[in-house]
Amino acid sequence: MFGWEFPPHNSGGLGTACFGLTRALANRNIEVLFVLPKKVGVSASFMNILFADERRVKFHEIETTLKPYVTSEGYIRERDKIFSDVYGNTLMQEVRRYALRARDIAKKEKFDIIHAHDWLSFLAGIEAKKVSGKPLILHMHATEFDRTGGQGANQEVYNIEREGMLFADGIIAVSNFTKQKIIERYGIPAEKIEVVHNGIDECDYANIPDKLSELKRAGQKIVLFAGRITIQKGPEYFIRAAKRVLDVNPNVLFLVAGSGDMERQMMMEAASLGISDRVIFIGFLRGDDLSAAYKIADLFVMPSVSEPFGITPLESIIAGSPVLISKQSGVSEVLTHALKTDFWDTEDMANKILGVVSHRSLWQTLWGNSREEVKKITWDAASKKCIDYYEKIICECGVASDVRYI
Amino acid sequence: MASICFYFQVHQPYRVKDYRVFDIGNDSEYFNDSSERSINNKKILNKVAGKCYLPANAVMLELLNKHPEFKISFSFSGVFLDQLQEFSPETLESFQKLVATGRVEVLEETYYHSLSFLYSPDEFRRQVRMHREKIQELFGVTPTVFRNTELIYNNALAMEVEKMGYKGIIAEGADHILGWRSPNFLYRPQGTENIKLLLKNYRLSDDIAFRFSSKDWADFPLTAPKFAEWASQVNGNGNVINLFMDYETFGEHQWEDTGIFNFLRHLPEEIYKHPDNDFVTPSEAIARYEPTADLDVHNYMSWADVERDLSAWLSNPMQHDAIQSVYKLEEEVLATNDEKLICDWRKLQTSDHFYYMCTKWFQDGDVHKYFNPYNTPYEAFIAYMNALQDLRLRVVGHPSYAKKVKVRELP
Numbered sequence: 001m002f003g004w005e006f007p008p009h010n011s012g013g014l015g016t017a018c019f020g021l022t023r024a025l026a027n028r029n030i031e032v033l034f035v036l037p038k039k040v041g042v043s044a045s046f047m048n049i050l051f052a053d054e055r056r057v058k059f060h061e062i063e064t065t066l067k068p069y070v071t072s073e074g075y076i077r078e079r080d081k082i083f084s085d086v087y088g089n090t091l092m093q094e095v096r097r098y099a100l101r102a103r104d105i106a107k108k109e110k111f112d113i114i115h116a117h118d119w120l121s122f123l124a125g126i127e128a129k130k131v132s133g134k135p136l137i138l139h140m141h142a143t144e145f146d147r148t149g150g151q152g153a154n155q156e157v158y159n160i161e162r163e164g165m166l167f168a169d170g171i172i173a174v175s176n177f178t179k180q181k182i183i184e185r186y187g188i189p190a191e192k193i194e195v196v197h198n199g200i201d202e203c204d205y206a207n208i209p210d211k212l213s214e215l216k217r218a219g220q221k222i223v224l225f226a227g228r229i230t231i232q233k234g235p236e237y238f239i240r241a242a243k244r245v246l247d248v249n250p251n252v253l254f255l256v257a258g259s260g261d262m263e264r265q266m267m268m269e270a271a272s273l274g275i276s277d278r279v280i281f282i283g284f285l286r287g288d289d290l291s292a293a294y295k296i297a298d299l300f301v302m303p304s305v306s307e308p309f310g311i312t313p314l315e316s317i318i319a320g321s322p323v324l325i326s327k328q329s330g331v332s333e334v335l336t337h338a339l340k341t342d343f344w345d346t347e348d349m350a351n352k353i354l355g356v357v358s359h360r361s362l363w364q365t366l367w368g369n370s371r372e373e374v375k376k377i378t379w380d381a382a383s384k385k386c387i388d389y390y391e392k393i394i395c396e397c398g399v400a401s402d403v404r405y406i
Numbered sequence: 407m408a409s410i411c412f413y414f415q416v417h418q419p420y421r422v423k424d425y426r427v428f429d430i431g432n433d434s435e436y437f438n439d440s441s442e443r444s445i446n447n448k449k450i451l452n453k454v455a456g457k458c459y460l461p462a463n464a465v466m467l468e469l470l471n472k473h474p475e476f477k478i479s480f481s482f483s484g485v486f487l488d489q490l491q492e493f494s495p496e497t498l499e500s501f502q503k504l505v506a507t508g509r510v511e512v513l514e515e516t517y518y519h520s521l522s523f524l525y526s527p528d529e530f531r532r533q534v535r536m537h538r539e540k541i542q543e544l545f546g547v548t549p550t551v552f553r554n555t556e557l558i559y560n561n562a563l564a565m566e567v568e569k570m571g572y573k574g575i576i577a578e579g580a581d582h583i584l585g586w587r588s589p590n591f592l593y594r595p596q597g598t599e600n601i602k603l604l605l606k607n608y609r610l611s612d613d614i615a616f617r618f619s620s621k622d623w624a625d626f627p628l629t630a631p632k633f634a635e636w637a638s639q640v641n642g643n644g645n646v647i648n649l650f651m652d653y654e655t656f657g658e659h660q661w662e663d664t665g666i667f668n669f670l671r672h673l674p675e676e677i678y679k680h681p682d683n684d685f686v687t688p689s690e691a692i693a694r695y696e697p698t699a700d701l702d703v704h705n706y707m708s709w710a711d712v713e714r715d716l717s718a719w720l721s722n723p724m725q726h727d728a729i730q731s732v733y734k735l736e737e738e739v740l741a742t743n744d745e746k747l748i749c750d751w752r753k754l755q756t757s758d759h760f761y762y763m764c765t766k767w768f769q770d771g772d773v774h775k776y777f778n779p780y781n782t783p784y785e786a787f788i789a790y791m792n793a794l795q796d797l798r799l800r801v802v803g804h805p806s807y808a809k810k811v812k813v814r815e816l817p
Contacts, residue, residue, distance in 0.1 A: 244428070248427055248428070336782075337765070339782070339784055339785075340781065340782070347426065347428065348426070350427070350428075351426040351427045351428070351788065351792075352784075352785075352788060354427045355427070355784070355787070355788035355791065355792075358791070359724070359727060359787070359791055360723075360727075361722075361723035361724045361726065361727030361728075361787075362723075362724050362727075362784060362787055362788070362791075364722075364723040364724075365722040365723050365724045365765060365783075365784070365787075366784055368722075369722075369765050
């Protein structure tokens with residue numbers, strides 16, 4: 001499996017998904033050889049700690065500066081900080097170098113199927129298939145169109161995604177929403193794509209500390225945004241809805257947890273709307289800090305322009321806050337007990353936010369029902385679907401039983 | 407002798423439009439959605455009139471003309487009749503024609519199809535009186551049998567309704583109340599002297615209303631001879647088979663292409679093939695048969711869902727909050743004497759609003775979802791509470807309200 005770093009060292013849902021899925025696969029007796037980029041300060045020994053009792057997951061690191069969600073410019077900035085000739089000069093060069101290292105690993109190791117997560121690892125998956133002849137499954141957590149909010153998709157990234165999917169034996173999409181995008185934007189036939197919704201494991205969210213609770217002292221209501229502050233996540237719609245909410249009820253505090261290239265712009269926007277005192281940018285949070293923010297919130301809002309899945313609403317519900325999510329998201333396919341809105345309809349968004357902060361009964365009903373619902377959205381269910389799909393693909397590729405390991 | 411007693415419920419609520427928080431104080435029209443959505447009351451009424459009311463009334467008239475002993479009964483909510491007058495007078499006329507045959511009984515209910523009996527007995531009595539006057543005005547008849555909203559019923563209701571002078575009352579023949587007893591007899595509500603209770607035979611009623619077009623049903627397809635045969639089996643084992651259902655069964659819940667109208671068209675002649683059988687109206691059944699026993703119904707029952715209780719309208723915190731909020735305004739709303747304001751307040755009492763907020767079965771996509779014009783119960787609640795907030799502002803801003811407050815402030 002070509003994946004990405006696990007929590008709490010991850011920088012988004014991709015690492016959370018890799019972890020949840022790998023652990024659930026291991027629990028179902030699947031051996032996973034997990035290949036990931038090596039980063040200074042974190043090592044496979046940490047990853048092994050997460051699976052203390054398990055011998056079924058082995059880690060293999062490749063030295064690289066790649067990380068999820070990196071852009072071409074971002075990569076060059078990071079790379080320039082490092083005095084080494086090992087890394088590629090551009091993001092694309094580095095992705096190719098990573099793939100060649102993956103090829104070396106694939107030559108030595110034994111496995112039945114290759115499972116690669118998101119485009120940065122697709123070339124690695126392709127190389128591994130070429131040297132091993134094993135079937136390749138690509139897992140689409142996001143497309144280039146999601147990341148760029150539909151504006152200025154990178155052609156090279158698109159090509160890697162498209163060629164990867166054409167070459168692969170099977171594709172897993174995290175939602176029907178994403179499957180549809182893959183069909184329409186990449187011209188991949190529907191029957192080649194399997195939808196496996198992400199899940200969540202409650203045990204990862206036990207004992208959430210009571211931080212930030214002083215924010216509620218004045219009886220004010222708290223509405224939370226948590227995610228990268230990028231065009232994909234729709235932060236500007238959150239700010240505009242906040243303005244409309246505050247027009248009606250000034251006793252609401254809006255928290256923005258996250259960082260990203262639009263952070264400064266969003267601060268300016270809040271200032272120009274005259275609501276800077278009611279919109280607090282609390283920076284990038286992870287682990288317990290993020291859970292504590294969910295816990296004190298009266299409502300979590302995910303106004304994403306295009307969200308292939310979106311694990312954060314599920315985390316929020318477990319931690320104690322009901323959710324308002326954009327209809328343009330995969331998670332809305334599995335969550336019925338959520339308020340839903342079109343990301344651009346900030347009037348509707350504000351109306352629903354005000355509904356929750358004004359009526360305790362709505363909060364209780366919404367959260368209580370969603371809390372029950374989330375119990376059924378597990379990684380175990382996702383891993384079972386994955387395993388069934390592995391079987392199907394292995395079978396279709398005509399792998400003889402004498403060369404199989406599982 | 408087994409008599410068939412048909413009663414059809416005919417009701418359409420005034421659905422609240424997508425009334426947003428920003429409309430509060432600016433827009434006091436809560437029920438005038440004009441979009442393509444199913445909260446457009448005019449659109450829905452005309453759709454159902456075309457698919458159900460008009461064609462079903464035509465079949466009923468045909469049957470009444472053909473069979474001189476054929477009888478049916480209706481219960482119309484006042485808000486339904488208001489909408490007919492506003493949006494579809496020709497449908498009202500076709501109902502009036504049926505009643506004019508003298509063989510179509512009209513039952514009493516609360517004008518606003520409300521749960522007022524649970525929250526305000528005074529308001530309940532007012533709404534029953536309003537309904538009585540409306541029926542007299544439109545149909546020239548005075549109802550003598552009462553049915554409460556969604557067949558919500560208990561001993562206390564029967565006692566109240568008896569006091570109001572009705573001869574009979576209608577309720578669900580729920581298993582958890584009847585046990586081994588049969589719904590095919592009349593009963594005497596516990597604690598009453600004269601009023602008689604008719605209970606719905608839900609098995610035979612639901613065979614038509616719910617199972618008629620269900621291909622998974624062992625008895626599919628249901629034909630008129632088959633149904634008449636089942637009805638006839640009650641002979642010697644009961645007096646009256648109460649077939650109570652929504653009138654929308656014909657053409658709206660069961661579409662025309664299921665054959666429901668043909669079933670209806672042939673049912674009377676098949677029933678008459680068994681010489682002991684006939685049709686009665688509720689008041690005829692009451693005149694003809696004596697109660698077999700007392701029936702004690704302490705807790706509320708209804709005809710909704712498998713629970714047959716109040717949970718369709720009153721199970722989650724939103725529903726309780728909303729209904730308590732509307733009844734809390736009673737005294738102040740009535741004190742304004744403002745007809746439009748009082749009417750809007752009453753339209754907000756219609757039980758459907760609370761039904762739309764039900765989350766009990768929300769995930770299973772069953773009847774609640776089918777009957778819910780809102781995307782989610784949460785949206786239904788938000789629109790409702792926003793409208794109610796505006797209504798509250800209208801009350802507070804009303805000249806008579808200011809006067810009242812002033813009077814209170816005097817030493």
